[in-house]
Amino acid sequence: MENQSLKKILITVVNVVIMVAILIFVVLYSAFTSRDSYLRQIEHFVDTTVTMEQVTENYLEGEQRICDVWANYINNKDMTMEEATAYIRASHVLKNASAHLIYPDTLTGLSTRPKQGTVDDYTVSYERVGLLDGIDWDNEIGKAINITRAYTNPMNGEQSLAFCNTVSLYDPESETSRSAILLRVLPISELEQKWVFPQTELVNAGLSMIDADGDYIIKGYSFKNSSLFEFYKSYNHTDPESADQLFEQVTSSTGYVSMLNSHGQECILAFTPVDATSDWTMLGIVPAEDLHVDKENWLMFWVVSAGLLILFICDMFYMLSLNKRLQAAAREAEAANKAKTDFLSTMSHDIRTPMNAIIGLTTIAGKNPGDVESTKDSLRKISLASNHLLTLINDILDISKVESGKLKLSPLTFSIVETVENLINISQPMIKEKNLEFRFNISRMENEYLYTDQLRLNQIYINILSNAIKYTEPGGEVSVGLNAEESSVPGCVRMTYVVADTGIGMSPEFIETMYQPFSRQIDSRVNSIQGTGLGLAITKQMVELMGGTIDCVSEPGKGTTFTVVLDIPLADRQREDMQLDPVDVLIVDDDKIMLQTAVDTLESLGASAEQAQSGPEAIGMIERRHTSGRDYDIVIIDWKMPEMDGVETIKRVRSDIAADIPILLISAYDWSDIEDRAKEAGANGFVSKPLFRSTLYDKINNLIGKECRSHEPEDDNSDLQGMHILVAEDNDINWEIISRILTSFGIITDRAENGRVCVDMIRAVEKGSYDLIFMDIQMPEMNGLDATREIRGLENPWAAYVPIVAMTADAFSENVTECLNAGMNGHIAKPIDIKLVIKEIRRIREDREQL
């Protein structure tokens, strides 16, 4: 347990580690791509700043050129200050532009536009402006753009820039040339309107231009302080050395640095020299976050994270669920294993018990070969133990198939009449043994032939009936009802099979689990009854496989009623229209329901039926008819009746009224016990309950002399005398058994040791040499199926159509189907039931005769 817990933790840790590793990868990858993209954006921003520098430079050069043109003209003309001013005034194009001519020594001069608030005051003074002090103009003028910082125009108070040049003016007072500074003055507002980054994504970007000291020539909104370097130092931690290096870098190259702005935001400061000026630098600044455009990487991160988390949680839940299911399955397997162990233990006991009987009784029989009675008794008991053992083995095999899901139906056409007869025949010994009151009622059984898996249907009916018989105390009652109704399924008949007993019943707790394999009710009475605990499980599986339902009503001590409802397809083949010649029939039974059913059946066959509920009443009616000369054509009398039984009634009819009226004796049981007495009393024949339509038809026709389909008496085996059967059997013992049994019926047998020998023998013999082949399936060299196929493929028509019946231990329905598909005519399961063997031989012979 602790180990499992450790494993769980290990798996969880491994999962988490993998998730974390993936997330780290995603984060690193995102960071890498984001960083890459960010760097590209920075490069782009630097390029844009460079472009802006070029645009600005072009603009400044243009303005400077105008100033230079004026200066050249003035210098060439030897003008006075007034003349030069007048010339420039005449040259003005821009409304807001002006020009100032200033003597550097006095810092006074003239303006081309009058002072604010005057119309004729053109004098201008730069004494207090602090713009023109201490500038060495000589090295600059005419070589580059020469522009002042932003300053307050002393004439109108506007923040302005001035492009400068020097001119030489004629001074009338001293009659000499006098140097002056020419300033082409432009309001900054003019420039600011043109001076913005064009890209919409750079809306928060700002531009500035600084001189070599870092002071702003033109200051954009995003820049603070009066100097870039003050701006930088105000909001960024630095030491003097680093600051100096940075300023050197900014003022001497093109590139970028990262810095914090006044909001504490990280910004990218791009810089590039303004080439046409002396030591000026163009600056661009933009918040770094504006350059982080790949935000989808984070989206990817969150999506991957969420995905992994969901996956992890789902996996965890799935694993937990799987573990639970596995644990449940393990518990079930354990329980099943225990159940099987218990079952095997039980089976071991249950198998050993009959085996013990067989071995022990065989030993006893072997030691007393001369004691015929003792030997017969031992053999009878061995037979009983063998049959039980066979049932046990069949059940084990069936439940094995049920559990493995390999149980399949093998439908074939069969007679429900035979099925019921078989059911009764099988159950009769136990009913008689336990002296049970047994009733079997049928109704509306109009169709004899149905199409389903007869073997499984028998199994269902027998299992339920045998349980009822087994668990009903001696002297109790078991009644069976089989009712055919119209089915909602097209082409089917709804068969409702009801078995009610007055047995020990079942507890509600057991009813809940009774269909589970290996379950048997814990009851001292049950423990004394042989059973595998598999019967009901098999029955339920088969009912469900056939699309039916099984219900049970039970009360401990009062009895149980099982109801099985199946929709069974009708076979294509049905008996030809069964109509009797007009006959008068008297039917006698104390059971009114049976009586009415029989009357209905007889009338449906075209007979005129009358009924009597007792022997005396029947005698009276027969006598009256006889007296009137209208004897009944046939009288059918139930054996067991109160007051006067059937045999006595027959005896009285024969002795008192008429000796030649055909009389059939009805019995719900095997009539072998009363056969001699009944024949002696004058019974012409016997008929078993329930009275099927076809049975009545056959029996009546047989009695009144018409040819009909009927079985030979079971104890008359003369019809088998001289038959010649080939037995393909590789096992010597099995060969000996079948050979001796058949020989006891006067049948001549030959042996083929395997399929190949069998084929060769058939190919070699003359036509009609064999009436039938019993074919084992599993044989060396060539198996029975291949042998059959080869025989069916022979050119000799007789050989190709010789009847072949499988006689094999492969007893499942699919084995039967396989045999039939191979071309066989029937199937007998090992261990063989001699009655079934004889019955099969007769069926084959009859079929051949009909052909």
Place this chain on the structure above:
Amino acid sequence: MKKIMCILLTALMILGLVSCGPVKQEAVIDEKFKPRLDTSTSCHINVAGGYDNFEALEAEFDRFNDHYPNVELVFTKVDDYNNMIGTVLNGNDAPDIYVNYSWMYGRDQYKSSIDHAENLSDPALGLNLNCIRSNITLKTDDGKLPMVPVFANTYGMLVNNDLFEKEGLSVPTTYRELVEVCDAFRKRGYKSPMMGFSKEETTSIFTLTSYPYFCGTVADDAEAVKKLNALDPPAGEYMRPAIEKTVQFFGDGCVDLEACDEIENNYDAVILRFFEGDVPMMAGSGDTVSGTEKRESRYEAFIDAPFSYSFAPIPMSDDGAYFLDMPNLQFSVNKDSQNLDMANEFMRFLISSDELNEMAEIKGLMSPTRDLSFDSMYAAFGEVPESRILSPEEIGLTDDALVQVRQAVFKVGTGEMTIDEAIAGYGSYPLT
């Protein structure tokens, strides 16, 4: 019983908490600036002044942008500000808010600067004028308030606190203590316990020491003020106590004038000399103090041996020091501003204790607000009793009269004149 008591106490506590909560909340809300205009308003506000660099105001711009992110505020330096502001206000680049000075009241050449100013005492504007010390909130004769101070100025001395601590001395609060402290320092090897700029009259050590004392001598004498303002030479006698006190001060050996003469100007050089770390007291103005913080990282002597310092009034009287409270920088709103509402909104934002203190702290100047304790640099001025806080404007002394006093003291201090000569020269000193 205990249970009931517990329940009752718990209920009372909860009630107390619940009832206290909103009051506190309200108090906070009351002090917080609440925008009155649409915060998405987009406009441009130009503030004009004479500073090259107004980092403190730009910080306020950023803080205002927290409320109005789309308002672009810029500070524009106007060259030759005092002379040009009138022209600027009448031109195309007229600012929305501009720096103004109360000394311009009544002077024709600055009439435009006063005339363009909106009356900021209008209650509709919602300015919290109560946060500013009333003696520096100066109205015109007709009761209007064209400008409000955003910084204050005073005269005093930078004190090297580490030196005082090292020598086990306390910052003096009376003249006697001052002399004793100087004597103590001198005995411990400090040649000039107090220094100051002495080369020119403007904010010279003579002015800084005598001017508050002089104001104290005439503060309650309206007749004297009247005569002094008239520049009547006999009024020079009102200067005598102050000049004699100055002479006494220098005679008491507190100052080595030769050492002071080495200080080249009244700003950088004063700070540089103080940062040398061997001067216990350095006379200066608030303007000088405002430059100290930035220079801490520039002067190697201070970088190598930093020390703590503060600004304190110079105690020239045995009764204690005078706190000469003067407006330094005042803001006016251009009543013709195209964005007048937003300009007023910015002023409403700015005129609060928090913002003015914040701005003053960044700038290093004295805050105009009532509470000076927030700034350790000026905290000593907050301890001066109200009776010894003087405002030349409130006293009524004109700038011209003050120029006469400063000149006279300077000439006596530098030995150019005797006390009598200086007093006799009252009214004859050139006006700058």
